[in-house]
Amino acid sequence: xxxxxxxxxxxxxxxxxxxxxxxxxxxxxxxxxxxxxxxxxxxxxxxxxxxxxxxxxxxxxxxxxxxxxxxxxxxxxxxxxxxxxxxxxxxxxxxxxxxxxxxxxxxxxxxxxxxxxxxxxxxxxxxxxxxxxxxxxxxxxxxxxxxxxxxxxxxxxxxxxxxxxxxxxxxxxxxxxxxxxxxxxxxxxxxxxxxxxxxxxxxxxxxxxxxxxxxxxxxxxxxxxxxxxxxxxxxxxxxxxxxxxxxxxxxxxxxxxxxxxxxxxxxxxxxxxxxxxxxxxxxxxxxxxxxxxxxxxxxxxxxxxxxxxxxxxxxxxxxxxxxxxxxxxxxxxxxxxxxxxxxxxxxxxxxxxxxxxxxxxxxxxxxxxxxxxxxxxxxxxxxxxxxxxxxxxxxxxxxxxxxxxxxxxxxxxxxxxxxxxxxxxxxxxxxxxxxxxxxxxxxxxxx
Ligand SMILES: [Zn+2]
Numbered sequence: 001x002x003x004x005x006x007x008x009x010x011x012x013x014x015x016x017x018x019x020x021x022x023x024x025x026x027x028x029x030x031x032x033x034x035x036x037x038x039x040x041x042x043x044x045x046x047x048x049x050x051x052x053x054x055x056x057x058x059x060x061x062x063x064x065x066x067x068x069x070x071x072x073x074x075x076x077x078x079x080x081x082x083x084x085x086x087x088x089x090x091x092x093x094x095x096x097x098x099x100x101x102x103x104x105x106x107x108x109x110x111x112x113x114x115x116x117x118x119x120x121x122x123x124x125x126x127x128x129x130x131x132x133x134x135x136x137x138x139x140x141x142x143x144x145x146x147x148x149x150x151x152x153x154x155x156x157x158x159x160x161x162x163x164x165x166x167x168x169x170x171x172x173x174x175x176x177x178x179x180x181x182x183x184x185x186x187x188x189x190x191x192x193x194x195x196x197x198x199x200x201x202x203x204x205x206x207x208x209x210x211x212x213x214x215x216x217x218x219x220x221x222x223x224x225x226x227x228x229x230x231x232x233x234x235x236x237x238x239x240x241x242x243x244x245x246x247x248x249x250x251x252x253x254x255x256x257x258x259x260x261x262x263x264x265x266x267x268x269x270x271x272x273x274x275x276x277x278x279x280x281x282x283x284x285x286x287x288x289x290x291x292x293x294x295x296x297x298x299x300x301x302x303x304x305x306x307x308x309x310x311x312x313x314x315x316x317x318x319x320x321x322x323x324x325x326x327x328x329x330x331x332x333x334x335x336x337x338x339x340x341x342x343x344x345x346x347x348x349x350x351x352x353x354x355x356x357x358x359x360x361x362x363x364x365x366x367x368x369x370x371x372x373x374x375x376x377x378x379x380x381x382x383x384x385x386x387x388x389x390x391x392x393x394x395x396x397x398x399x400x401x402x403x404x405x406x407x408x409x410x411x412x413x414x415x416x417x418x419x420x421x422x423x424x425x426x427x428x429x430x431x432x433x434x435x436x437x438x439x440x441x442x443x444x445x446x447x
Contacts, residue, residue, distance in 0.1 A: 031373050034169070035434055039374060041163040042430045049159045049425060052079060053408075056151045057134040057144040062126035063185040069098035072121045072151070076179055077101055079158040083165045085177070090196055095187030098122070100196050103177040105161075105170060113439055114174040116204035116399065117161075118197070118391050119154040119407075120183035122146075124414050131416040140422055141410075147420040152408020153210030154179055156425070160432035173440040176200045183391050188292075190349045194394050201395035206363065206402070206439060208432070209392035212413060213405020217424050218377045220367060221405035222360035223384035224393050225273065225316045226323060228350030232260060232278075232334065234343040238285060238307040250340025252305035254283045260343060261311065263333045273318035273384075274326055283309030315347075318384055319355035320397055351389030352396050356381070359401030367403060370434045376427055406432055 031039060056075050061068040070089070077087045080103035092099035101121065123146030125131050134144040144151075157177055164170050178200050180193075187193030201207060213221045236252035243249045261278055268274060282289055284300025285307050300306055317323035327347060334345045354360075361381075368379040382405060392404045409424035411417070 029369075029373060031434075034167070035373070035437065037167055038163050038169070038433050038437060039430045041166055042159060042433055043426055045159055045162060045166075046426050046429075048162075049155050049429065050422075052158065053147070053152060053155045053425075054134045056154065057147050058132075060125065060127050060129075060132055061122050061146065062124065062129065063097065063122040063182055065127045066092075066098035066181075068127065069121050069181040073099070073101040073179065073181065076121070076154055076158065077103070079162075080177065083158075083161055083170075085161075085175070092181055092187055092193070095182070095189065095193035097182035097185075097187035097193060099181050101177075101179040101181075102196060102200070103175075103179075105173070105175040107170075107172055107174045109172045112172045112174050113206060113442075114176070114204045115436060115439060116200050116207045116395065117157045117175065117177045118207060118209045118395075118404075119157055119177070119179045120150055120391060121154070121179050121181050122184050123149065123151075124184045131418075137419065141419050142422055143417075143419045145418060147418055148212040148215065148408050148410035149413040149418065150183075150211050150407050152410075152420055152425065153212065153406070156210055156407055156429045156432055159429045160436060163429070163433045164437060169437055169440070173436060175436075176203060178391075180391055194349075194391075197391055197394045198398070201398035204395070204398075205400050207392055207395040207399045208406055208435070209390065209402070209404030210407040210432070211390055211392075211404050212407045212409060214382045214386050215409050215411055215413065216382075217409045217421075217427065218379055219382045219405065220364055220379050220403050221384075221392075222354075222364050222381045222403060223318060223356035224351075224354040224389055224404070225318050225384060226320075226351050226353030226393055226396075227314060227316050227389045228323065228352075229312065229314050229348040230276075230330075230345060231348070232257065232311045232313075232343065232345045234260070234309045234341055236306055236308075237340040239305050241303040241305055244305050247339070249305065251338040252307075253309040253341060254306040256338050256341035256343055257281070257283060257309040257311060259338060260334055260345075263336075264330060267329055267333065268326055271326075272322050274316070274322055276313060276315040276326070278311045278313040280313075281309065281311040314350075317353050319353050321355075323353055351393045354393045354396040354402060354404075356384065357401070359399075360403060363401040363403045366438060367406070367431065367435050370431050370438060374427070374430055374434065376431070406435075 282296035
């Protein structure tokens with residue numbers, strides 16, 4: 001259904017057979033001579049990878065430190081320029097953030113797959129945080145703000161592409177890299193802040209995310225619950241309270257909103273992976289609601305039937321179907337108005353669910369095979385309950401397959417104990433490079 005909606009028929013045919021090629025692909029095979037070269041090249045470039053990592057971690061790029069985010073953007077822009085990519089800094093004025101770095105490479109071969117690589121430049125550590133520097137703990141571990149979440153993942157993107165570029169293997173792959181500047185604290189409105197990402201996903205066949213996932217090198221993310229905000233407003237006929245429940249007066253805005261919320265709970269609580277929560281309510285004769293500050297004021301009198309009521313809430317679901325079913329039930333409940341009341345329910349553009357699709361599973365299988373070919377472990381899917389919404393969620397339904405959690409592993413993300421396991425740097429760069437290479441080879445088979 002999603003494919004039909006977003007992809008032209010020609011693309012659909014191509015992807016259909018592409019997907020089946022992936023599904024029938026054999027178990028892990030040994031590296032061929034070109035693949036061995038890719039793995040070796042990644043290893044021999046590891047000094048440069050480490051330098052870029054240290055340089056970028058040492059620049060504070062808390063989301064609201066726009067100067068810092070742009071500086072980190074420049075570090076990575078220079079790397080993509082080195083690879084001959086077309087680079088562009090997209091200013092973030094329209095969504096009140098620093099902006100995004102976009103880097104693209106166009107294949108010189110026809111029918112090459114289009115791959116989107118996703119990272120982010122910002123961290124949760126603000127300019128005045130005490131945690132600011134890259135510091136080596138021992139041979140294996142390095143501490144640093146944003147080292148695994150996710151400057152390490154950004155470096156893996158650069159170095160995986162570097163290895164392919166240096167071996168002249170990029171000509172059969174279309175690449176778009178989007179390094180956002182506001183993953184940790186999304187710019188608003190989302191329709192502006194996620195626009196570049198959504199457009200890139202509309203262009204792409206395949207999306208790869210380089211977050212640290214659940215920081216286990218033996219897992220990757222094929223599904224994430226989405227998170228969407230909703231707003232419910234009701235209105236009633238104001239009159240003296242003594243007239244409430246009369247045929248010509250009805251029930252007022254507050255009874256109507258109470259009916260709706262209670263019915264949401266009765267019909268939807270405890271179903272599937274769905275959760276929803278009303279977070280704030282204002283109601284009375286007149287109300288003011290400041291959406292940005294999540295604040296409200298109300299005026300009303302106990303002897304006057306309430307004219308207006310508003311509640312804001314959130315909803316989380318694992319699949320687009322689960323979310324749309326819930327939305328349909330909610331809208332039906334909203335429409336069954338008490339006498340002389342009306343109600344409207346609106347959903348904001350939020351983080352869509354990334355469902356565990358067949359395409360995502362096929363991509364994970366290919367990634368796991370790549371890992372085994374390199375002599376590393378089988379890679380399994382992260383439990384989606386352990387994976388919150390992330391930038392890759394915005395590609396859900398727009399790409400044929402998506403996989404996240406391919407970044408630098410470690411522990412303590414979002415805390416001062418953030419530490420990277422440096423043994424995963426070369427391994428996951430090799431895995432990413434080989435995955436992209438094998439995807440391009442399968443794309444070729446299909447021409
Ligand atoms: Zn992150």
